[in-house]
Amino acid sequence: MSEARTIPFARPWVEEGDRQAVMAVLKGDVLTHGPQGKALEEEFAAFLGGGAHCVSTSSGMAALHLSYWQLGIGPGDEVLVAAQTHTATAHAVEVVGARPVFVDCDPATGNLTPEGLEAALTPRTRAIGLVHFLGVPCDMEGIMDLARRRDLRVIEDCALAVGSRFGGTHVGLYGDAGCFSFYPVKHLTTGDGGMFITHRAELAAQVHKARGFGVDRTFAERSVPGMYDVPTLGLNYRMSDINAALGRSQLRRVGEVLARRRRNFDHLSGLLAGLPGVSTLGARDERGSNSHYCLCAVLEGDLAGRRDRVIAGLNRRGVGTSIYYPHPVPRLKYYRQKYGYAQGAFPGAERISDQSISLPVGPHLGEEEVEYIGAVFAQVIREEQ
Numbered sequence: 001m002s003e004a005r006t007i008p009f010a011r012p013w014v015e016e017g018d019r020q021a022v023m024a025v026l027k028g029d030v031l032t033h034g035p036q037g038k039a040l041e042e043e044f045a046a047f048l049g050g051g052a053h054c055v056s057t058s059s060g061m062a063a064l065h066l067s068y069w070q071l072g073i074g075p076g077d078e079v080l081v082a083a084q085t086h087t088a089t090a091h092a093v094e095v096v097g098a099r100p101v102f103v104d105c106d107p108a109t110g111n112l113t114p115e116g117l118e119a120a121l122t123p124r125t126r127a128i129g130l131v132h133f134l135g136v137p138c139d140m141e142g143i144m145d146l147a148r149r150r151d152l153r154v155i156e157d158c159a160l161a162v163g164s165r166f167g168g169t170h171v172g173l174y175g176d177a178g179c180f181s182f183y184p185v186k187h188l189t190t191g192d193g194g195m196f197i198t199h200r201a202e203l204a205a206q207v208h209k210a211r212g213f214g215v216d217r218t219f220a221e222r223s224v225p226g227m228y229d230v231p232t233l234g235l236n237y238r239m240s241d242i243n244a245a246l247g248r249s250q251l252r253r254v255g256e257v258l259a260r261r262r263r264n265f266d267h268l269s270g271l272l273a274g275l276p277g278v279s280t281l282g283a284r285d286e287r288g289s290n291s292h293y294c295l296c297a298v299l300e301g302d303l304a305g306r307r308d309r310v311i312a313g314l315n316r317r318g319v320g321t322s323i324y325y326p327h328p329v330p331r332l333k334y335y336r337q338k339y340g341y342a343q344g345a346f347p348g349a350e351r352i353s354d355q356s357i358s359l360p361v362g363p364h365l366g367e368e369e370v371e372y373i374g375a376v377f378a379q380v381i382r383e384e385q
């Protein structure tokens with residue numbers, strides 16, 4: 001193995017052009033409410049295709065909150081939510097006063113399945129809150145079929161899924177709403193930021209207003225400066241022009257980001273293939289294309305109980321790792337205390353949370369780094385067996 005090195009799990013890819021785009025905004029007088037946010041929305045819609053309407057937000061969580069709130073989901077309603085996801089997917093349901101009903105995932109992909117969802121339906125089910133886990137698209141044909149039959153709203157958490165398509169359509173455009181995150185380690189970053197997307201023009205207009213205090217006209221639409229009315233409630237979930245300028249500059253490299261992620265993912269998967277006691281999560285459905293957020297290696301059998309030692313061995317040799325996600329959401333303290341948790345109730349999600357290690361495949365890695373990660377991983381596994 002070549003000499004030791006330090007490879008972070010993720011690193012935001014920020015170039016001189018990104019810095020110049022941000023500085024150009026800072027040199028002007030308009031830091032928010034300006035043209036950058038709208039331009040990012042139009043450019044992101046063009047990237048997605050499929051008639052997407054986009055509303056930029058201050059975070060992915062903000063986009064999720066706006067989705068449930070503006071779709072009228074609230075107290076008395078149940079939402080079927082992925083047990084294996086970031087807590088934001090469930091918090092958005094909880095914060096509007098609805099009840100999340102957690103559903104386990106397919107162990108091969110980490111995604112919800114139409115069958116699992118169907119089994120969890122009750123007469124109070126109003127919506128499905130799914131996540132495209134680590135960028136692998138869910139079976140949107142099967143899930144939308146169920147949603148249509150039962151008149152359910154569908155909110156897609158696309159935080160890890162920029163560039164993921166199912167049957168040629170970008171994820172987020174099957175359901176009522178799709179929510180992206182531009183947090184620094186995601187495919188694109190605006191520092192903090194997000195995007196609400198939908199194929200429903202009237203819903204986009206409603207969310208646009210709710211994102212900005214419920215005010216009835218934008219700065220550009222006001223005939224008398226400072227004059228507006230407020231017909232509905234709203235929050236301030238705007239993205240500033242500073243953040244949006246960074247996002248626009250990043251979006252120009254999205255093709256390169258996705259290509260590097262695919263190359264690194266395929267290479268690392270090959271290096272890990274056949275290692276005893278190790279399996280990897282990934283796409284199993286040829287209708288979908290993966291955005292390759294990271295490579296999730298699951299330790300099986302005797303190795304499973306030694307996950308923390310394997311992580312320590314990797315980290316000691318400079319390989320950055322993470323865990324996506326450290327607990328099934330219903331096992332997190334807030335949910336456990338509120339709804340109770342029976343160990344073993346979500347075996348698919350528990351296996352990923354308790355036995356997996358997320359390995360880097362981001363655009364910051366070249367071929368040599370991937371070779372190094374593969375070699376170190378194999379060595380640590382051998383030492384632990």
Ligand SMILES: Cc1ncc(COP(=O)(O)O)c(C=O)c1O
Nearest residue numbers: 059060061086088159181182183
């Ligand atoms: C699946 C998922 N959904 C939502 C979020 C929340 O996004 P944000 O940090 O932009 O609020 C995250 C993490 O950042 C995530 O991983």
